[in-house]
Amino acid sequence: MGTSAVNSGEQIDKQTRILDAAMDLLSRHGISGVSMRAVAREAGVALGLVNYYYDDKTTLIRAALRRVDEHDLLLVAQDPALTPEEQLRQALHRVAGADLLTTRYLSLRLHLWALARADEDYALINAAAFDRYLDGLATLVSNAIPELPWKACRDRAADIVVIQNGMWLTALLGVDRAATQRSIARTEEIAFAPVPANTSTTTEPGRD
Numbered sequence: 001m002g003t004s005a006v007n008s009g010e011q012i013d014k015q016t017r018i019l020d021a022a023m024d025l026l027s028r029h030g031i032s033g034v035s036m037r038a039v040a041r042e043a044g045v046a047l048g049l050v051n052y053y054y055d056d057k058t059t060l061i062r063a064a065l066r067r068v069d070e071h072d073l074l075l076v077a078q079d080p081a082l083t084p085e086e087q088l089r090q091a092l093h094r095v096a097g098a099d100l101l102t103t104r105y106l107s108l109r110l111h112l113w114a115l116a117r118a119d120e121d122y123a124l125i126n127a128a129a130f131d132r133y134l135d136g137l138a139t140l141v142s143n144a145i146p147e148l149p150w151k152a153c154r155d156r157a158a159d160i161v162v163i164q165n166g167m168w169l170t171a172l173l174g175v176d177r178a179a180t181q182r183s184i185a186r187t188e189e190i191a192f193a194p195v196p197a198n199t200s201t202t203t204e205p206g207r208d
Helices: 003-029 037-045 047-053 056-074 082-094 103-117 120-144 152-170 179-193
Strands: none
Touching: 003 037, 003 047, 003 120, 037 047, 037 056, 037 082, 056 103, 056 120, 082 120, 082 179, 103 120, 103 152, 120 152, 152 179
């Protein structure tokens, strides 16, 4: 392996450590606990390196929002090895994974949601991320129930997200596994509800 490849890997590792540190601080202390100096100390790197990768605290928070967005899209990622029905059920169960139902992750999400309510720039990033997740989940519903119109798929996805978000917020008070399983079962009921007899299968504009 060449020196340039090693250096590139080290740079990516340090940038990841910096972003991880910012997200850890945000989850523990909220936006007030995030500063370039605090992030450098948490990540164990020089302050100048933090400033090299991120212009300011706002840039860091934007990066954190995008990291969560990327993670959310993985929750609704398609798996060609499974049937459409299995893919949808898998996605509905992923939101209760052990890596998500942790104080650190749920607290981070809560702080990011609060930021999105308080700052227009963050709100736009959060809204775009929410639409991408909703579309991803609606696509899984559409694949599993092809006779369901796209709008109905998206409506079901939106109803499911309400339950998922409520489950995450409730989990911050203490994980009740029985309640979590009931929540997942409820999302499955919504996703796989019978298609109304008078439903039109007309495709929405922009959808194949």
